[in-house]
Amino acid sequence: MSIEQGNLSYLNTPAVGPWGDYLKQIDRVAPYLGSLSRWIETLKRPKRVMMVDVPIKRDDGTITHFEGFSVVHNNSRGPGKGGIRYHPDVSMPEVMALSAWMTIKNAALNLPFGGAKGGIRFNPGEYSTGEVERITRRYTSEVNIVLGEQWIPAPDLGTSAREMAWLMDTFSMNRGHTDYAVVTGKPVSLGGSLGRQEGTGRGVYVVTCEAAAKLGIDVSQAKVAVQGFGNVGGIAAKLLHEHGAKIVAVQDHKATVFNDKGLDIPTLIRYASLNGSVAGFKEASETADRGAFWGVDCDIMIPAALEQQITRENAGSIRAQLVVEGANGPTTPEADDILSDKGVLVVPDVIANAGGVTVSYFEYSQAQQSYWLTDEEIGARLTRSMREAFGGVWAISKEKGISLRTAAFIVGCTRVLEARDMRGLYP
Numbered sequence: 001m002s003i004e005q006g007n008l009s010y011l012n013t014p015a016v017g018p019w020g021d022y023l024k025q026i027d028r029v030a031p032y033l034g035s036l037s038r039w040i041e042t043l044k045r046p047k048r049v050m051m052v053d054v055p056i057k058r059d060d061g062t063i064t065h066f067e068g069f070s071v072v073h074n075n076s077r078g079p080g081k082g083g084i085r086y087h088p089d090v091s092m093p094e095v096m097a098l099s100a101w102m103t104i105k106n107a108a109l110n111l112p113f114g115g116a117k118g119g120i121r122f123n124p125g126e127y128s129t130g131e132v133e134r135i136t137r138r139y140t141s142e143v144n145i146v147l148g149e150q151w152i153p154a155p156d157l158g159t160s161a162r163e164m165a166w167l168m169d170t171f172s173m174n175r176g177h178t179d180y181a182v183v184t185g186k187p188v189s190l191g192g193s194l195g196r197q198e199g200t201g202r203g204v205y206v207v208t209c210e211a212a213a214k215l216g217i218d219v220s221q222a223k224v225a226v227q228g229f230g231n232v233g234g235i236a237a238k239l240l241h242e243h244g245a246k247i248v249a250v251q252d253h254k255a256t257v258f259n260d261k262g263l264d265i266p267t268l269i270r271y272a273s274l275n276g277s278v279a280g281f282k283e284a285s286e287t288a289d290r291g292a293f294w295g296v297d298c299d300i301m302i303p304a305a306l307e308q309q310i311t312r313e314n315a316g317s318i319r320a321q322l323v324v325e326g327a328n329g330p331t332t333p334e335a336d337d338i339l340s341d342k343g344v345l346v347v348p349d350v351i352a353n354a355g356g357v358t359v360s361y362f363e364y365s366q367a368q369q370s371y372w373l374t375d376e377e378i379g380a381r382l383t384r385s386m387r388e389a390f391g392g393v394w395a396i397s398k399e400k401g402i403s404l405r406t407a408a409f410i411v412g413c414t415r416v417l418e419a420r421d422m423r424g425l426y427p
């Protein structure tokens with residue numbers, strides 16, 4: 001079997017799904033990389049992949065095994081950085097794609113990190129807190145050999161500061177010393193950074209304002225639709241709502257709620273946190289037709305849930321002028337083309353949702369120095385980093401007449417491959 005085009009025979013991983021989308025994005029940037037493109041295969045192959053067995057004792061005394069994954073995609077610029085996902089559909093090709101997008105994102109923001117990601121295939125909502133803790137601790141011990149030097153984890157979909165605290169504690173127990181810098185997104189009382197929990201949503205808000213200004217959209221008058229109402233979508237919606245935008249539609253894993261006059265976001269956040277979903281929210285209309293979300297009348301759309309949500313099937317129905325990717329990989333390359341033909345501007349994940357990892361970098365540096373910044377300092381640094389990254393990518397996109405995604409990939413891939421080139425090959 002050929003191993004060209006990232007079609008990795010040893011994993012029996014065909015180039016489809018999110019990994020296939022990532023490979024197509026790399027093919028699109030290759031013509032812009034000049035002589036560095038001779039290193040392009042580096043980006044099509046994860047550096048290290050690991051699948052681990054995670055057995056735990058359930059509350060009823062029985063034993064259950066879970067599949068855990070960890071992928072270090074690239075470490076040319078430093079240790080791999082990226083979150084851990086708990087979701088029933090997590091798979092090795094998905095974690096490969098998520099880790100690869102981290103490589104590009106971290107380099108596009110000029111953070112001193114490579115790309116990595118981890119995941120466990122299960123629905124945490126179906127397990128007790130004690131069971132989730134045992135799964136997290138067992139997984140941490142199983143991936144111990146890559147933690148710290150090769151991979152510095154953080155929260156992603158389905159995980160939060162709570163799991164990062166257990167991870168940090170388990171790692172520290174195994175190594176025999178307390179290590180605050182092995183993981184970010186920890187509770188503030190345990191070496192976490194102020195502003196990390198809100199960092200991704202705040203970054204989405206900042207780039208939404210930057211991109212809207214370029215299109216002449218007044219955010220304080222804009223209608224916004226948000227898919228995914230968790231850490232990223234919920235905070236982005238809250239900040240946009242606070243600045244006058246009307247959030248006219250929210251979709252989560254269970255339901256889609258609409259209100260053309262604008263949803264009361266603080267109340268909806270409280271409601272979703274009490275009920276586990278936006279389903280049944282009284283001050284909204286609700287539809288069972290999940291596809292209807294994409295055709296909602298709005299100016300700005302923020303997909304902040306999973307990969308491959310905007311596809312060739314629904315891209316044509318999108319009425320927004322601006323799509324800001326809070327999620328990783330929500331738009332397929334085919335949908336990118338349809339949106340571009342329609343004149344819809346897409347701010348790609350590797351810039352739009354980089355606020356979280358940017359504050360993670362601040363947390364990592366603070367933990368190493370045991371010196372803590374204030375909320376205001378974090379907020380100001382984050383806003384500056386996001387504006388600079390967006391502005392740089394916007395300028396390249398205008399100069400070359402290409403999408404913001406390809407422009408962001410030019411910045412990210414050039415930095416990674418320059419590092420690769422300078423490090424050379426062992427003779």
Ligand SMILES: NC(=O)C1=CN([C@@H]2O[C@H](COP(=O)(O)OP(=O)(O)OC[C@H]3O[C@@H](n4cnc5c(N)ncnc54)[C@H](O)[C@@H]3O)[C@@H](O)[C@H]2O)C=CC1
Binds near residue numbers: 159252353
């Ligand atoms: N947490 C972070 O700091 C970062 C997260 N991201 C990305 O943002 C996305 C969301 O992550 P979080 O907000 O952290 O997760 P979360 O676990 O806090 O929330 C996920 C939300 O998505 C909804 N959801 C799940 N499946 C869905 C579906 N099929 N359709 C519609 N909604 C669905 C859930 O109901 C929930 O509201 C993911 O793609 C993640 O990789 C990106 C950068 C950083």
Ligand SMILES: O=C(O)CCC(=O)C(=O)O
Binds near residue numbers: 082353354
């Ligand atoms: O904060 C981090 O280190 C990683 C965040 C993450 O997983 C992401 O940006 O997708």
